[in-house]
Amino acid sequence: MRILIEVLLAGATVAALAAGPGRPVEPALSLALSTEKPVVKAGEEIWVKIQLTNKSKQDVNCTSADVGPVSLSYQYDVRDSAGNPVKKLIAHPELIPGHFRFCNLKPNETITNDNRISWLYDMTRPGKYIIQVSRSISEDEKSGVVKSNAIIITVTP
Numbered sequence: 382m383r384i385l386i387e388v389l390l391a392g393a394t395v396a397a398l399a400a401g402p403g404r405p406v407e408p409a410l411s412l413a414l415s416t417e418k419p420v421v422k423a424g425e426e427i428w429v430k431i432q433l434t435n436k437s438k439q440d441v442n443c444t445s446a447d448v449g450p451v452s453l454s455y456q457y458d459v460r461d462s463a464g465n466p467v468k469k470l471i472a473h474p475e476l477i478p479g480h481f482r483f484c485n486l487k488p489n490e491t492i493t494n495d496n497r498i499s500w501l502y503d504m505t506r507p508g509k510y511i512i513q514v515s516r517s518i519s520e521d522e523k524s525g526v527v528k529s530n531a532i533i534i535t536v537t538p
Contacts, residue, residue: 409437409518412455412529420535423507427499427534431455431514435486442519443486448479450497455514456526459502462509467502474501510534 413432421427431452435441445454453475459467471477486492504510513531518524 407436408525408527409441410434410516410527411436412514412516412527414512414514414529414532416532416534419533420537423505423536423538425499425536426497427504427536429496429498429512429514429532431494431496431529432491433486433494433516434491435488438488440488441486443484443492445482445484445494446475446479447482448474448477450495450500452482452494452496453479455496455516457498457501458513458515459498459504460511462511464511467504467510469501470503471501504534504536507536507538510536 411434413434415430415432416428417430418425418428433443435443445452447453451457451474461467484492498504498512511531511533513529515526515528517526
């Protein structure tokens with residue numbers, strides 16, 4: 382009996398090591414951020430394109446809450462060239478009436494949303510702005526968030 386227990390424990394140890402400690406798990410979603418106009422004149426509208434892709438093997442809820450020209454289902458991180466957060470033009474956009482866009486994303490499908498980021502953030506001063514977005518992976522906060530790549534928008538005088 383003792384030998385059987387030792388063999389089982391050794392097998393479990395080998396299996397655990399084969400799985401790899403801390404091996405990263407690919408998130409169910411991926412985000413890609415882009416813009417058609419990386420250089421704009423001061424006062425021009427600034428649009429970003431957000432692509433959300435389901436990388437899992439099951440359907441994912443991609444419903445969004447849209448207010449004005451932005452989706453509040455994403456968290457926006459907008460910073461100036463010194464890394465300082467850019468001032469929001471609307472302190473609580475979630476209090477503005479909007480609408481829900483119901484969505485179910487099948488495996489390997491991608492949806493694209495255009496968002497007028499300059500509606501939400503003051504990007505009127507000339508300079509470079511770094512933008513990144515993130516989104517919760519699911520309604521369960523334990524599932525974490527997925528972040529996009531960062532892009533740079535240059536505002537000229």
